[in-house]
Structure formats: C-alpha cells, structure tokens
Amino acid sequence: MTTFLSGKAKSAGVMGWPIGHSKSPRLHGYWLERYEIDGAYIPLAVNPDKLEVALRSLSVLGFCGVNLTIPHKELAMDIVDHLDPLARRVGAANTIVVRDDGSLEGRNTDVYGFSQNILTGDFMPAKEGFSATVLGAGGAARAVVAALQEMGVQDIRIVNRNQERAKALCETLTGCNSFSVFAWDDTQKAVAGADLLVNATSLGMQGQPPLDIDLTPLSQKAFVTDIVYAPLETSLLAAARARGLQVVDGLGMLLYQAAPAFAAWFGQTPEVTSALRAHVLGDNKP
Ligand SMILES: NC(=O)c1ccc[n+]([C@@H]2O[C@H](COP(=O)([O-])OP(=O)(O)OC[C@H]3O[C@@H](n4cnc5c(N)ncnc54)[C@H](OP(=O)(O)O)[C@@H]3O)[C@@H](O)[C@H]2O)c1
Structure with missing residues (x-):
C-alpha cells in the first residue's frame, strides 16, 4: 500500500x-x-x-x-x-x-503467468514430438495445461491421484493435442522420455508431504518446473538441478x-x- x-x-x-x-x-x-x-x-x-x-x-x-x-x-x-x-x-x-x-x-491470468515464467527460463516447446508431463489436475494444473496447449505442445501426459478429475480436465481442455491420463502409481511411465516435467500438485509446499519421484526416466535435456514457490527450492527442483537438468522455480x-x-x-x-x-x-x- x-x-x-x-x-x-x-x-x-x-x-x-x-x-x-x-x-x-x-x-x-x-x-x-x-x-x-x-x-x-x-x-x-x-x-x-x-x-x-x-x-x-x-x-x-x-x-x-x-x-x-x-x-x-x-x-x-x-x-x-x-x-x-x-x-x-x-x-x-x-x-x-x-x-x-x-x-x-x-x-484467468494464471495461464499467462505460467507461460511467461517458463519462457523467461529459455524454455523452447515447439519442436516436433515434444512431450510434457503434468503432475496434478486441480485449478492450477488446468492453467498449466492450457498454457502448454497455447505453446503448441502436442503430447501432454496428466498424472493425478483422482482419475475422474484428470479425465474431466482433458474433456474441458480438448484441442488438437494428444492427452494421456496416468494413475499416480504410474508416474514413472508418464515421466519416461518427457521433455518437460511440471509439478502442479500441492506436494512439496510448506506443511504438505514432499513430492518424491525418480527423475531418471526423463529426457536427458528435460526442463523441470514446480509451481509451488514456498519453499522456493523444492525437493523436486533440487533433485533436477543435481541431475544437471534445466530448472525454473514457481515464484x-x-x-x-x-x-x-x-x-x-x-x-x-x-x-x-x-x-x-x-x-x-x-x-x-x-
Ligand atoms: N506459482 C503460482 O503462481 C501458483 C498459482 C496457482 C497455484 N499454485 C500452487 O499450486 C498448488 C496447487 O494449487 P491448485 O489451486 O491446483 O490446488 P487444488 O485445486 O486443490 O489441486 C491440488 C492438486 O494436488 C494434488 N494433491 C494434493 N495432495 C496430494 C497427495 N498427497 N498426493 C498426490 N496428489 C496430491 C491433488 O490431487 P487430487 O485431485 O487427487 O486430490 C490436485 O491435483 C498449490 O501449492 C498452490 O499454492 C501456484
């Protein structure tokens, strides 16, 4: 003020x-x-x-x-x-x-916020065959998926605990993209070969359980971003950085x-x- x-x-x-x-x-x-x-x-x-x-x-x-x-x-x-x-x-x-x-x-300005944030991190989505894995299907995940669609990402993989919520997201955000929905227990399959990984769940946020996934199956040049920003350096981002992957935080x-x-x-x-x-x-x- x-x-x-x-x-x-x-x-x-x-x-x-x-x-x-x-x-x-x-x-x-x-x-x-x-x-x-x-x-x-x-x-x-x-x-x-x-x-x-x-x-x-x-x-x-x-x-x-x-x-x-x-x-x-x-x-x-x-x-x-x-x-x-x-x-x-x-x-x-x-x-x-x-x-x-x-x-x-x-x-809705979250879509713009997500796009601008990763684009300033030198994210280049438009190459053919680019795949993105989005963890979560809540309100924030919807904005992330809409932003990825606007950027022309063709292969979008949604992983969520509640499968009905993930399917509802795909139904509302239909477009020329290919969506696949994965159960939470199949996260490793969803991550395999992905060029971008986005955490759009609340896991990793202060007061919430940590997000604990193996990043080995990601593409070697993958880009990892977390929309959780408290803490700024989530355990996901720290693990990605340790593997030499490109990282952008959620702030x-x-x-x-x-x-x-x-x-x-x-x-x-x-x-x-x-x-x-x-x-x-x-x-x-x-
Ligand atoms: N950086 C930013 O500007 C920005 C903007 C918006 C939101 N956010 C952050 O993004 C996060 C999500 O916000 P939201 O509005 O999407 O919330 P939301 O609508 O409540 O969705 C929460 C998501 O997290 C998942 N989740 C929660 N606990 C889980 C657990 N124990 N295991 C697996 N999945 C779990 C939920 O899965 P189910 O559907 O299975 O419950 C759902 O996909 C929050 O931390 C929020 O602060 C950041």
Missing part, C-alpha cells in the same frame, strides 16, 4: 481462505509504491460460504477488483456476470474486474500472473524485475 492514499484511492485485494500466507499484498504493494499510485491492495479472508456476498460487495465498496486464491478460483465461475474466454475454457478465474456498471468479470508464475490484473485495476502495466522478486522473497514475516 502506498503512503499517498487520498479519498479517491483505488482499492483491490486478494480473497482466499486462509489468506495469511499470501505474498500478493507485498507484490502489489511494491508496484503501487514504485508507480506512485493512489491505491491499496488488501488481504481479504473470505470463507467459501461467503464468497458470493463478498464478491457482490466489491462494487458497493468501490473496489476495482480482486485476485482469488485457494479455494475460490473455481467457485467464482458460478457467481460472476461475465467470463473471459480463457477463464471459461480453463474452468477457473483468478482475477475479478469490477466493470463500470458494477457487474463482475472473471479472468515467477506468481509475479507474472499479477501483472495483467494490476494493469486492469490501476491502469499501469507493471514490470516484473529482479528487484520485485527480491522484495517478495524478503517477506519473512509469519
């Missing part, structure tokens, strides 16, 4: 349950200060039972929008008045924009997904820089 707040300040925020772990207030607060914007970005702890009333209150309170995090991204789909085509396709909205008439528009996805939302609310396209990254990482408060 800037120190320049006036009575005309614009307000945005992030709704989640819980919300105390979120790095988004620190991230948007950095940009508000950097661009000297008369605005605020506030953490909002919203119980899922109260999501609809909270979203409907945004226009009443003069908010220009909010981000949504776990567990609201899919729930919001049935509440908002408008959905952009990507949010509709992915089945999840992580950004809400309050239109001038007070109606709510759901957007960049958070930074890049925030940029189009900030631009929509505050009218300024912000830059993702190493100073921003250092600022967000400097948050050691509980």
Whole structure:
C-alpha cells in the first residue's frame, strides 16, 4: 500500500481462505509504491460460504477488483456476470474486474503467468514430438495445461491421484493435442522420455508431504518446473538441478500472473524485475 492514499484511492485485494500466507499484498504493494499510485491492495479472508456476498460487495465498496486464491478460483465461475474466454475454457478465474456498471468479470491470468515464467527460463516447446508431463489436475494444473496447449505442445501426459478429475480436465481442455491420463502409481511411465516435467500438485509446499519421484526416466535435456514457490527450492527442483537438468522455480508464475490484473485495476502495466522478486522473497514475516 502506498503512503499517498487520498479519498479517491483505488482499492483491490486478494480473497482466499486462509489468506495469511499470501505474498500478493507485498507484490502489489511494491508496484503501487514504485508507480506512485493512489491505491491499496488488501488481504481479504473470505470463507467459501461467503464468497458470493463478498464478491457482490466489491462494487458497493468501490473496489476495482480482486485476485482469488485457494479455494475460490473455481467457485467464482458460478457467481460472476461475465467470463473471459480463457477463464471459461480453463474452468477457473483468478482475477475479478469490477466493470463500470458494477457487474463482475472473471479472468484467468494464471495461464499467462505460467507461460511467461517458463519462457523467461529459455524454455523452447515447439519442436516436433515434444512431450510434457503434468503432475496434478486441480485449478492450477488446468492453467498449466492450457498454457502448454497455447505453446503448441502436442503430447501432454496428466498424472493425478483422482482419475475422474484428470479425465474431466482433458474433456474441458480438448484441442488438437494428444492427452494421456496416468494413475499416480504410474508416474514413472508418464515421466519416461518427457521433455518437460511440471509439478502442479500441492506436494512439496510448506506443511504438505514432499513430492518424491525418480527423475531418471526423463529426457536427458528435460526442463523441470514446480509451481509451488514456498519453499522456493523444492525437493523436486533440487533433485533436477543435481541431475544437471534445466530448472525454473514457481515464484515467477506468481509475479507474472499479477501483472495483467494490476494493469486492469490501476491502469499501469507493471514490470516484473529482479528487484520485485527480491522484495517478495524478503517477506519473512509469519
Ligand atoms: N506459482 C503460482 O503462481 C501458483 C498459482 C496457482 C497455484 N499454485 C500452487 O499450486 C498448488 C496447487 O494449487 P491448485 O489451486 O491446483 O490446488 P487444488 O485445486 O486443490 O489441486 C491440488 C492438486 O494436488 C494434488 N494433491 C494434493 N495432495 C496430494 C497427495 N498427497 N498426493 C498426490 N496428489 C496430491 C491433488 O490431487 P487430487 O485431485 O487427487 O486430490 C490436485 O491435483 C498449490 O501449492 C498452490 O499454492 C501456484
């Protein structure tokens, strides 16, 4: 939040349950200060039972929008008045924009966030026969798969504990790609020869069990990325680095997904820089 707040300040925020772990207030607060914007970005702890009333209150309170995090991204789909085509396709909205008439528009910027993050890591997906293995089939995995489709990845292998959820993902995100679904116990088969491995489960996140898989079957030049960013260096990334594989951590996805939302609310396209990254990482408060 800037120190320049006036009575005309614009307000945005992030709704989640819980919300105390979120790095988004620190991230948007950095940009508000950097661009000297008369605005605020506030953490909002919203119980899922109260999501609809909270979203409907945004226009009443003069908010220009909010981000949504776990567990609201899919729930919001049935509440908002408008959905952009990507949010509709992915089945999840992580950004809400309050239109001038007070109606709510759901957007998905996680797809952009994932793509930008791996592309800045020199990821080159377009070669023929390229294969990607995605662990997970939740809201974040949907955004990852949609991003891989946009990049032209043809062979996408989904591994998930809950098979119905993985099949539902493939049905919604149909396209010209070839999907295969693997049981969690068959992870090794799904990883065999893959050029890209993405962890889009919550395994490896602080407070969750670690993700423990053998990386030997991956292609020797494989690229490994984890969308978990707390801790920044997950055991998956450490193991991949030890094998000499190319690695990109998950913090960049958070930074890049925030940029189009900030631009929509505050009218300024912000830059993702190493100073921003250092600022967000400097948050050691509980
Ligand atoms: N870097 C970023 O900007 C960014 C953005 C979004 C999310 N994330 C992170 O991504 C992670 C997933 O988020 P989400 O929104 O997709 O959550 P979600 O919808 O709750 O999905 C969680 C996924 O993890 C799997 N999973 C959970 N526990 C497991 C276990 N013990 N064994 C195997 N699989 C397990 C679930 O499998 P089942 O379907 O079988 O339950 C599901 O595929 C979270 O850590 C979140 O913080 C990061």
